Amino acid sequence: MPIFSNTALSIHDILSDDRKGAMELAAVILQDPNLTVKLLKISNTPHYNPSRQKMVTVSRAIIMIGSEVIRELTLVCSFLESILSSTNKQQANEEIAQAIHAAVHAKAIAIATNDASPEEVFIATLLNHIGSISFWCFCGEQGERIQALIKDENYSREEAEKKVLGFKLIDLGASLSKAWKLGNLVEESIKSKALNKNPRVGLVQLGYEITEALKEGTGSKKYEACIRKIEVLTHQSQKVITEKLRNNTSTAFDIACQFGATDAAMLIQSRLNQAIDFEESSPVIDKKQLQFQISQDITSIISDRFDINLLLETVLEGIHRGVGMDRTIFSLLVADKQSLKEKLSLGWRKDSYEHKVIFHVMETPANIFFHTLSGTQAFWAKPSVNVKMYTLRDMNVVGKNECFMMPIFFNKIPIGLIYADRGLSREPLNDEDFNGFKYFTQQANIGLTLYRLQRD
Known part of the structure; x- marks a missing residue:
């Protein structure tokens, strides 16, 4: 069991x-x-x-x-x-x-x-x-x-x-x-x-x-x-x-x-000899409806009782369930900026809950994580197109799959990224998925900006 x-x-x-x-x-x-x-x-x-x-x-x-x-x-x-x-x-x-x-x-x-x-x-x-x-x-x-x-x-x-x-x-x-x-x-x-x-x-x-x-x-x-x-x-x-x-x-x-x-x-x-008719049906999840409902939760978090951890967790849940990704992770840059360490992950198969996923940021040659952190927009990485960005070290951690990534900023400085893929089911990604991913990750960046302004 x-x-x-x-x-x-x-x-x-x-x-x-x-x-x-x-x-x-x-x-x-x-x-x-x-x-x-x-x-x-x-x-x-x-x-x-x-x-x-x-x-x-x-x-x-x-x-x-x-x-x-x-x-x-x-x-x-x-x-x-x-x-x-x-x-x-x-x-x-x-x-x-x-x-x-x-x-x-x-x-x-x-x-x-x-x-x-x-x-x-x-x-x-x-x-x-x-x-x-x-x-x-x-x-x-x-x-x-x-x-x-x-x-x-x-x-x-x-x-x-x-x-x-x-x-x-x-x-x-x-x-x-x-x-x-x-x-x-x-x-x-x-x-x-x-x-x-x-x-x-x-x-x-x-x-x-x-x-x-x-x-x-x-x-x-x-x-x-x-x-x-x-x-x-x-x-x-x-x-x-x-x-x-x-x-x-x-x-x-x-x-x-x-x-x-x-x-x-x-x-x-x-036990009470009551004749009943019962038919169990599996819940059918409408992705669009679920995305809308989770986005309402995010709006409520940002506008009401602001909790940055709850915001990020809800964003990840929106990507994971609303977009339908197998593995979703929010990782923070460590002090030397040479790697990203898991802060929160969903769907990751690990030996223990305590184990943290580490992504290495390589400039020469530039890998997918360095490329993402160098920009300001979401990145849809494809092995067939970005073949040189998939280093052996990366593939040992995430495999060689299509994936979505978005840099996360605090005070206009990249502090980490959100990564998502379907590396377990191998289901293809499409434009609708990418748009959903971009929407939720943008909410994370908006929330962090508002959080900084409130602190200031």
């Missing part, structure tokens, strides 16, 4: 470093276009955005919703993207459905008890069965052997897991949560259920107890026991609790749909 692993670890590193903030968090999210689209789609739902202020950039979403909530949403989206891309079987979807359903119940109770962070309870509940979910999505023959032992030889779930795998899936979950640094509550709720006295871990457990009770029916002893537990915790009436549990199932269905877990959504609804 490399997508989830890399995302989870990168987010942990960023949020645990006081020197890093929204820009770095946005950069991690924007590495994955599918994750970006899904996160923005969910961020614009009434559940997370009751003010209904349209959010088209990740940076704006982080500011409006908060980095902690975005962290939680990113973990969920990334996790589900990793597992839903596999060959799911019935058991995997059962696990996912139960996890989402339990998470919604646990969060609702956390809100009712005035918990400091209901979203954290939601995530801890959703990822509580991460070992089981991960296994059943990728299990193959071992999963079939476990199912056979349970069905044909009356093994318990844990006995069957131990016999086939040599360990229990709950132990796998504990190991994964620790390796991926998913957070204290996730780890605590997985590894010590029986003796744990943390009331928040109790909320996670109660979420799953409710889903198990609903399988047996609303008249079952398990269901009545859950009602009594919730009654003690929230001091709500049984009527209010019953109505809330019913609404939670509908909410869980909606959330599963939003995350793209459509098979799991169907299973959630079937």
